[in-house]
Amino acid sequence: MSAIDIHDLSVTFPDGTTGLADVNLSVRPEEFVALIGPSGSGKTTLLRTIAGFVPPSTGHVALGGEDVTRVPPEKRRIGMVFQQHAVWPHMTVAANVAYPLKMRGVDKRGRGERVDRALELVGLDGFAQRRPDSLSGGQRQRVALARAIIADPTALLLDEALSALDEPLRDNLRRELVTLTRREGLTTVHVTHDRSEALSIADRVVVLDRGRIQQIATPQDLVHRPATARVAAFIADAALLDASFTDAVTSGTLTWAPDEVEFLGSPTPELTLAVLPAAVEVLPAGTPGALPAEVRSVLYDSGDWSVTLDAMGTVFRAIVRGVRPEVGDQVSMRIRRPLAYPA
Numbered sequence: 520m521s522a523i524d525i526h527d528l529s530v531t532f533p534d535g536t537t538g539l540a541d542v543n544l545s546v547r548p549e550e551f552v553a554l555i556g557p558s559g560s561g562k563t564t565l566l567r568t569i570a571g572f573v574p575p576s577t578g579h580v581a582l583g584g585e586d587v588t589r590v591p592p593e594k595r596r597i598g599m600v601f602q603q604h605a606v607w608p609h610m611t612v613a614a615n616v617a618y619p620l621k622m623r624g625v626d627k628r629g630r631g632e633r634v635d636r637a638l639e640l641v642g643l644d645g646f647a648q649r650r651p652d653s654l655s656g657g658q659r660q661r662v663a664l665a666r667a668i669i670a671d672p673t674a675l676l677l678d679e680a681l682s683a684l685d686e687p688l689r690d691n692l693r694r695e696l697v698t699l700t701r702r703e704g705l706t707t708v709h710v711t712h713d714r715s716e717a718l719s720i721a722d723r724v725v726v727l728d729r730g731r732i733q734q735i736a737t738p739q740d741l742v743h744r745p746a747t748a749r750v751a752a753f754i755a756d757a758a759l760l761d762a763s764f765t766d767a768v769t770s771g772t773l774t775w776a777p778d779e780v781e782f783l784g785s786p787t788p789e790l791t792l793a794v795l796p797a798a799v800e801v802l803p804a805g806t807p808g809a810l811p812a813e814v815r816s817v818l819y820d821s822g823d824w825s826v827t828l829d830a831m832g833t834v835f836r837a838i839v840r841g842v843r844p845e846v847g848d849q850v851s852m853r854i855r856r857p858l859a860y861p862a
């Protein structure tokens with residue numbers, strides 16, 4: 520049985536805007552799923568529909584095997600954390616965290632024990648009597664997290680819950696979140712606009728675009744086998760090229776034998792090639808048989824150089840090891856194993 524089951528879900532807002540279209544998703548118990556996609560792709564709408572704040576136009580939502588499509592949010596047994604402003608300033612930390620239990624009629628003694636444990640889980644033991652305004656932003660998010668998990672939710676829903684925090688605090692909380700959700704066996708859906716966060720944190724990532732699911736995959740599959748050229752561009756900064764396929768695959772002056780191309784989907788005469796940064800080999804200027812290119816930008820990235828190159832009027836991303844390239848450098852580049860999609 521799935522912890523969350525979403526079946527043929529569509530949301531059309533009263534002004535006619537499509538929020539979601541034909542969404543199907545099953546989240547396994549104890550799974551950590553991240554929702555990503557461009558701005559306006561429907562991430563928050565999907566999360567809010569699971570929570571019950573947005574009524575579906577069509578389709579069903581089930582939590583723990585029970586159809587909750589018509590059940591109001593407060594009866595859905597979900598815990599939710601927002602980006603910020605989610606803790607009540609006039610209550611102590613303990614009162615904030617205990618609130619969901621109070622709503623369920625748990626007595627004071629029972630609440631006290633569970634508040635202590637929830638605060639311990641989020642690393643805030645000793646903070647029970649503090650007021651939120653005496654806490655840092657990171658500590659306030661921990662309070663919100665403790666409150667979201669205290670009543671053993673069927674699903675923990677996180678809406679950009681880490682996005683207001685600065686690094687390195689954000690990285691610490693990200694790690695603690697994974698440890699905590701695993702240890703407590705929580706089913707989690709995490710909305711983020713941060714691709715690397717989604718890929719690093721989740722068991723599976725759901726990519727949304729214009730209200731539709733484009734791909735549901737493990738982070739590894741998503742990076743190495745994106746379902747569409749658009750997903751490759753969004754997730755992995757792939758450059759996209761128009762190409763055609765007869766005996767060989769050709770794009771402008773470039774040619775690859777069929778076995779030098781990774782076909783995702785059936786080979787068609789018209790193709791879109793997605794060139795991942797790892798597929799771009801940067802070589803000295805004038806290398807025979809390679810494409811002339813100019814370095815457009817250089818960023819340091821954990822020991823490597825993340826560069827953009829302009830070749831044939833297309834911008835490619837590449838990873839360069841060793842000596843730092845300079846903006847304006849003339850180089851050559853070769854594309855190894857582009858991903859090919861039906862155009």
Ligand SMILES: Nc1ncnc2c1ncn2[C@@H]1O[C@H](COP(=O)(O)OP(=O)(O)OP(=O)(O)O)[C@@H](O)[C@H]1O
Pocket residue numbers: 532533534536537538556557558559560561562563564565712
């Ligand atoms: N109440 C509403 N009325 C009309 N349209 C809405 C409403 N809420 C959201 N939308 C639209 O639905 C689409 C999906 O919005 P949503 O907020 O879910 O996107 P998102 O992926 O979370 O975006 P972002 O990353 O910018 O937060 C957008 O086109 C948005 O403008």
